[in-house]
Amino acid sequence: MEIIIANNSGLCYGVKRALRIAKETINKKNKKVFTLGDLIHNPQVIADLEKRGISSIENLNDIKEGTVIIRSHGVSPDIYMMLAKKNIEIVDATCPIVKKIQKLVEDLAEAKDEIIIVGNKEHPEIKGLIGYSKGKGIIIENEQQAKSFPPKKERAILAQSTQDLYLFEKVVAVLIERTEELKVYNTICQFTQTRQKSTSDLAFHVDTLFIIGGKNSSNTRKLYQISKRILPNTYFIETAAQITPEMLKRAKKIGLSGGASTPPEAIQEAVDKIKTSFKHLFQREKIVQCQS
Numbered sequence: 001m002e003i004i005i006a007n008n009s010g011l012c013y014g015v016k017r018a019l020r021i022a023k024e025t026i027n028k029k030n031k032k033v034f035t036l037g038d039l040i041h042n043p044q045v046i047a048d049l050e051k052r053g054i055s056s057i058e059n060l061n062d063i064k065e066g067t068v069i070i071r072s073h074g075v076s077p078d079i080y081m082m083l084a085k086k087n088i089e090i091v092d093a094t095c096p097i098v099k100k101i102q103k104l105v106e107d108l109a110e111a112k113d114e115i116i117i118v119g120n121k122e123h124p125e126i127k128g129l130i131g132y133s134k135g136k137g138i139i140i141e142n143e144q145q146a147k148s149f150p151p152k153k154e155r156a157i158l159a160q161s162t163q164d165l166y167l168f169e170k171v172v173a174v175l176i177e178r179t180e181e182l183k184v185y186n187t188i189c190q191f192t193q194t195r196q197k198s199t200s201d202l203a204f205h206v207d208t209l210f211i212i213g214g215k216n217s218s219n220t221r222k223l224y225q226i227s228k229r230i231l232p233n234t235y236f237i238e239t240a241a242q243i244t245p246e247m248l249k250r251a252k253k254i255g256l257s258g259g260a261s262t263p264p265e266a267i268q269e270a271v272d273k274i275k276t277s278f279k280h281l282f283q284r285e286k287i288v289q290c291q292s
């Protein structure tokens, strides 16, 4: 048996940075520290932050004082205004790459009257980006929606930083047909593109592939969809405990990959579980090969 971990699996630069900022903030403050929404889509890490004194809130009305950490996804300008009004201290951990996309949307809103954002309308990054569009942003989630767009002289199109490149290209292809001048900005971040590519490459080379991460993480779900298109034996699991002997039947090469908010421990636990629990299913010596 061979276990191969996809290159660039797990925590991305923006999420690692936000976690570091959160831990530094709680060490410096004696007031309550909150994050607006979960800092990362991982229940284990959120529980650890809670133990350290960092609570996740969903609504600003839930607090009257303290410090609020803006997570890597960023927020819309009205959230900064609400926090300022309430006199609540802000620690801004928005990923610098997301900040650049926000600035792009802001600038485009000055020049264009239609800005298409390819992303999930419920995702916090998209909610934040829309806030910078001055009412000119339109969210597209799939190719089908793009097909309902009327012809137009000018449009701009960009993507959620964790969008599936394949889907973005498909939406662009549909809108090129319907727009005289389509300005395309591929804002899918490099970390996401590398992870998606290494996961799809791995899906071609293994018999079974586990995508590890929180079920509420949209970038992890996209990794799952990318791999599943290539390899039907792809499983989306949150923890190593969900790996069953049935999933590993006849697998000689097993791949592992994790989303931008999957901590390295979760991937290591999956490696350990496969090595120890399923020894009896395999005849040959176990090898763990990490591509990093």
Ligand code: SF4
Pocket (backbone or CB within 6 Å): 012, 013, 014, 015, 072, 073, 095, 096, 097, 098, 161, 162, 189, 190, 191, 192, 260
């Ligand atoms: S996926 Fe990319 S843009 Fe999004 S938080 Fe991570 S590093 Fe930043």
